[in-house]
Amino acid sequence: MRRVVVTGLGLVTSVGANVRESWDALLRGKDGTGEITSFDTSMYKVHRACEVKKLNSNCHPAGKNRYTVYECLYASTKEALGDSGLIGYKDLDPERIGISVGTLAGELTIFESELRDHPQRKSDGFSMDVVLSYPPMTLSTQLAEQFGIEGPNIILINACSSGNHALCWAFDILQEGKVDIMVVGGSDVVPQTEFTHFHNLKALAPERCQPFDKNRQGLVVGAGAGVLILETLESAKRRGANIYAEMKGYGLSSDGYHMTAPHPQGEGAIRAMTLALDSSELSYRDIDYISAHGTGTPLNDKMETLALKTVFQDKAQDIPCSSVKSMIGHTMGAASAIESVVCCLVIKKGAIPPTINYETKDPECDIDCVPNQARELEVDFALNNSFAFGGNNASIIFGRV
Numbered sequence: 001m002r003r004v005v006v007t008g009l010g011l012v013t014s015v016g017a018n019v020r021e022s023w024d025a026l027l028r029g030k031d032g033t034g035e036i037t038s039f040d041t042s043m044y045k046v047h048r049a050c051e052v053k054k055l056n057s058n059c060h061p062a063g064k065n066r067y068t069v070y071e072c073l074y075a076s077t078k079e080a081l082g083d084s085g086l087i088g089y090k091d092l093d094p095e096r097i098g099i100s101v102g103t104l105a106g107e108l109t110i111f112e113s114e115l116r117d118h119p120q121r122k123s124d125g126f127s128m129d130v131v132l133s134y135p136p137m138t139l140s141t142q143l144a145e146q147f148g149i150e151g152p153n154i155i156l157i158n159a160c161s162s163g164n165h166a167l168c169w170a171f172d173i174l175q176e177g178k179v180d181i182m183v184v185g186g187s188d189v190v191p192q193t194e195f196t197h198f199h200n201l202k203a204l205a206p207e208r209c210q211p212f213d214k215n216r217q218g219l220v221v222g223a224g225a226g227v228l229i230l231e232t233l234e235s236a237k238r239r240g241a242n243i244y245a246e247m248k249g250y251g252l253s254s255d256g257y258h259m260t261a262p263h264p265q266g267e268g269a270i271r272a273m274t275l276a277l278d279s280s281e282l283s284y285r286d287i288d289y290i291s292a293h294g295t296g297t298p299l300n301d302k303m304e305t306l307a308l309k310t311v312f313q314d315k316a317q318d319i320p321c322s323s324v325k326s327m328i329g330h331t332m333g334a335a336s337a338i339e340s341v342v343c344c345l346v347i348k349k350g351a352i353p354p355t356i357n358y359e360t361k362d363p364e365c366d367i368d369c370v371p372n373q374a375r376e377l378e379v380d381f382a383l384n385n386s387f388a389f390g391g392n393n394a395s396i397i398f399g400r401v
Helices: 019-028 069-084 108-117 128-133 138-147 162-175 192-200 233-239 267-280 298-315 332-349
Strands: 004-012 097-102 153-156 181-188 224-232 245-254 289-291 381-388 392-399
Touching (some): 004 019, 004 332, 069 138, 069 181, 069 224, 097 162, 097 332, 108 192, 138 153, 153 162, 162 224, 162 245, 162 332, 162 381, 162 392, 181 332, 224 233, 245 267, 267 381, 289 332, 332 392
Parallel strands (some): 097 153, 097 181
Antiparallel strands (some): 004 245, 181 224, 245 392, 381 392
């Protein structure tokens, strides 16, 4: 089996328009939460989210002045391809490059906007903007067309672990030698429909996200995109590419328990982390940092703590385990892809972003969540956890090369 490495990164978040801006803001503990501007929230009790505020991109299929899922995805993909040295690189076979993208809602905001603007319009009267952009599969199709990519092309929609699932799928076909390079990531914005779902579930925090804090009240919905260039080690060495980290292995599981609530003892999360360690041929003692799922919801944070204690045993309370969702919100299908980018930066830069808004210790969440201040630490192996609604669990391990 071929080794798989990360040679390029791209980010769009509520605290930065690219990797450098986002990373610097995360280390400073900047909170991207603000009043929602993309739709009217007067009918809701919650009015805040982590929306994308600026974008280094002029690519939009409709040419309209709004940030869409594809626009965020395009900007982060272009950055990642440039970072990897692939833009302008001549010795490439486009059939040996593929795309794997995770999303929760696709371009649902485009459809919603059309309905708000024309509530009486019949479906056959929708603009071409909706017809061509709304189906989720158009995200990867547009990327392939824009960048001339002719290899495998897939969209994965698996709740808020979609980004990690996209990485796992790409990892497999790279290991098997079916492709040399994969453009992998996740992207989502803040559709009113999904905001309403979380609001009705009473899962939204009214002001801020406080993962692992005793007084946590829920998640904050976020927007953004994260893209990684995964490449076989042989291909990366042949190109002389910069390598951030190696994707060592992954674990996938399903709770089989409930549509929204996690298994109370974290059985699915435990299996995902254990499988990730086994496939990476690592012990729990080898992990230096955990990017927590850390949504700030009472049940999820408690479950994740229980699962971590089971898997990491005597090391569970000592290993740094932070949640960037405290700063950029829960970016839904993009979350685990963004957090995988963070894991690669942690390994490369030797620094760990904090969990902000932490004020009161919760005895049921007694882990080292790196409260409020970033921390310098040499990290050889990082674990990225994603435990989504429906019990869709995906854990990935990245390591230093």
